[in-house]
Amino acid sequence: MYCVRKVVDDLYWVGGNDHRLALFENIHPIPRGVSYNSYLLLDEKTVLFDTVDWSICRQFLENVEHVLDGRDLDYLVINHMEPDHGASIEEILLRYPNVTIISTEKSIMLMHQFGFDVDDKTMTVKEGDSFRFGKHNIVFVEAPMVHWPEAMVSFDTTDGILFSADAFGSFGALDGKLFNDEVNFDRDWIDDARRYYTNIVGKYGPHVQALLKKASTLDIHYICPLHGPVWRNDFGYLLDKYDKWSRYEPETCGVMIAYASMYGNTESAVQVLAAKLAEKGMTNIALYDVSNTHVSYLISETFKYSHIVLASVTYNLGIYPVMHDYLMHMKALNLQKRTVGIIENGSWAPKSGSLMKEFLDEEMKQMSILNSEVNMISALNDNNANEVDNLVESILDSMKEA
Numbered sequence: 001m002y003c004v005r006k007v008v009d010d011l012y013w014v015g016g017n018d019h020r021l022a023l024f025e026n027i028h029p030i031p032r033g034v035s036y037n038s039y040l041l042l043d044e045k046t047v048l049f050d051t052v053d054w055s056i057c058r059q060f061l062e063n064v065e066h067v068l069d070g071r072d073l074d075y076l077v078i079n080h081m082e083p084d085h086g087a088s089i090e091e092i093l094l095r096y097p098n099v100t101i102i103s104t105e106k107s108i109m110l111m112h113q114f115g116f117d118v119d120d121k122t123m124t125v126k127e128g129d130s131f132r133f134g135k136h137n138i139v140f141v142e143a144p145m146v147h148w149p150e151a152m153v154s155f156d157t158t159d160g161i162l163f164s165a166d167a168f169g170s171f172g173a174l175d176g177k178l179f180n181d182e183v184n185f186d187r188d189w190i191d192d193a194r195r196y197y198t199n200i201v202g203k204y205g206p207h208v209q210a211l212l213k214k215a216s217t218l219d220i221h222y223i224c225p226l227h228g229p230v231w232r233n234d235f236g237y238l239l240d241k242y243d244k245w246s247r248y249e250p251e252t253c254g255v256m257i258a259y260a261s262m263y264g265n266t267e268s269a270v271q272v273l274a275a276k277l278a279e280k281g282m283t284n285i286a287l288y289d290v291s292n293t294h295v296s297y298l299i300s301e302t303f304k305y306s307h308i309v310l311a312s313v314t315y316n317l318g319i320y321p322v323m324h325d326y327l328m329h330m331k332a333l334n335l336q337k338r339t340v341g342i343i344e345n346g347s348w349a350p351k352s353g354s355l356m357k358e359f360l361d362e363e364m365k366q367m368s369i370l371n372s373e374v375n376m377i378s379a380l381n382d383n384n385a386n387e388v389d390n391l392v393e394s395i396l397d398s399m400k401e402a
């Protein structure tokens with residue numbers, strides 16, 4: 001059975017939701033599912049914007065057929081050729097053999113690489129090209145590395161609709177709702193939107209900045225991303241988040257404490273730290289055990305908070321492997337501009353603190369490490385408890401300076 005939503009009079013959402021996929025990109029957990037959005041415009045010509053993941057192809061084809069209501073499909077605009085959006089191209093070609101695919105040169109190259117027989121069916125567009133489909137005029141804007149090199153966005157100048165590809169997307173299935181004002185985004189969606197952005201597009205902050213600059217010149221009334229809700233108001237909220245995330249500026253002044261502990265002594269020390277911070281009035285504190293928190297959540301929270309405390313045991317003269325993995329993800333995603341406190345633990349040759357500092361200094365950008373650190377030999381005790389007090393003061397002082 002078809003399941004579609006009207007975006008505006010002649011534009012329909014024809015995508016679908018997937019609740020069965022456990023790991024997006026086979027790495028990021030999506031307990032709330034995910035939507036794959038595709039949009040169909042009915043003008044003098046019929047135009048489909050992107051396709052969907054193979055997993056929901058059947059639903060998608062029913063939706064397209066229903067909205068077309070007997071008409072042929074004239075054009076398929078591919079803004080992003082990643083398989084979660086491009087996988088169903090061949091099914092569209094089979095059913096609508098007269099369709100012309102509009103996309104960037106790189107995207108068409110990728111179609112060939114993925115084995116799609118699109119040879120005489122494509123039309124290449126580049127930055128600033130436009131095409132009139134009847135009442136609607138669409139301008140194509142290149143968006144390289146948001147989040148693949150071939151990506152573009154399409155802007156409908158007639159109705160002010162931005163088909164934004166992976167930009168402004170989010171994890172989470174739509175489940176009937178479509179628009180940002182049909183959900184409580186700040187309560188129910190922002191964490192998944194941040195986790196989606198930071199883990200999927202986070203590395204490409206400068207490219208996102210370039211796209212935001214281009215978008216600022218457009219008179220946008222709707223943002224139609226390839227995942228998550230369609231935006232039709234409150235653009236300032238969304239753009240502000242994107243601006244901060246892509247400049248690697250924290251969203252909030254607060255402390256994220258990420259700890260690695262085998263027997264509980266390091267964990268106990270970070271509980272003391274959190275309690276002392278709260279006692280001093282800092283209640284914006286989030287505490288995570290790196291061993292039982294998926295790294296995609298850690299990354300998302302690291303993009304959110306201004307201050308990060310890394311507390312790790314020493315493991316075979318190294319950083320605890322799960323903590324090391326988290327640091328590697330931070331580096332890979334280009335995370336920067338955070339103030340970091342260090343807590344080290346070890347029983348005979350503690351090394352984790354110096355190694356974490358070395359990593360932050362040498363492998364990452366603009367990480368400011370607080371001088372006060374906590375160095376434990378197995379457990380916190382009366383002799384070094386004052387180091388926790390010093391770290392608290394140091395965190396609070398650096399917040400005042402910021």
Ligand SMILES: Cc1cc2nc3c(=O)[nH]c(=O)nc-3n(C[C@H](O)[C@H](O)[C@H](O)COP(=O)(O)O)c2cc1C
Binds near residue numbers: 260378
């Ligand atoms: C496999 C393994 C390797 C370890 N390697 C080191 C080491 O190289 N240097 C050291 O000082 N402690 C080492 N330790 C000891 C732990 O780091 C230490 O006992 C830790 O302080 C306990 O903190 P926790 O209670 O938070 O787990 C090792 C422990 C294990 C299980």
